[in-house]
Amino acid sequence: MYDDRPPDMAVRYRVSSIGERVAILPATCKVGTHSLARVGYRAQASELEGVVRVSCNACNEDVDVDHFWALTLTGSAPARVELDDTPYLGVVPVMVEPRPRHPG
Numbered sequence: 001m002y003d004d005r006p007p008d009m010a011v012r013y014r015v016s017s018i019g020e021r022v023a024i025l026p027a028t029c030k031v032g033t034h035s036l037a038r039v040g041y042r043a044q045a046s047e048l049e050g051v052v053r054v055s056c057n058a059c060n061e062d063v064d065v066d067h068f069w070a071l072t073l074t075g076s077a078p079a080r081v082e083l084d085d086t087p088y089l090g091v092v093p094v095m096v097e098p099r100p101r102h103p104g
């Protein structure tokens, strides 16, 4: 399911108003066609590799080679996770199969 391709970027974090460390994951799948909140996703973190892989359920069902983001983890484990594309605007994903992006 997952391979050891190079990470696309580092996970973005923020600190909530009550001081929690919150990890922010992209809200759109790597292919750029699905909202992860809508179709569902799987996030699998590997402490050993320091990477979290975020797989789009819709792309995974279609066995798209680019069904998952690979994001580098930094620092201590977050208290919770949010989905937001904003911190990732401008990030160019490392695609196995390059294609035009159609966000939304």
Ligand SMILES: [Zn+2]
Pocket: 029, 030, 031, 032, 033, 034, 056, 057, 058, 059, 060
């Ligand atoms: Zn998708």
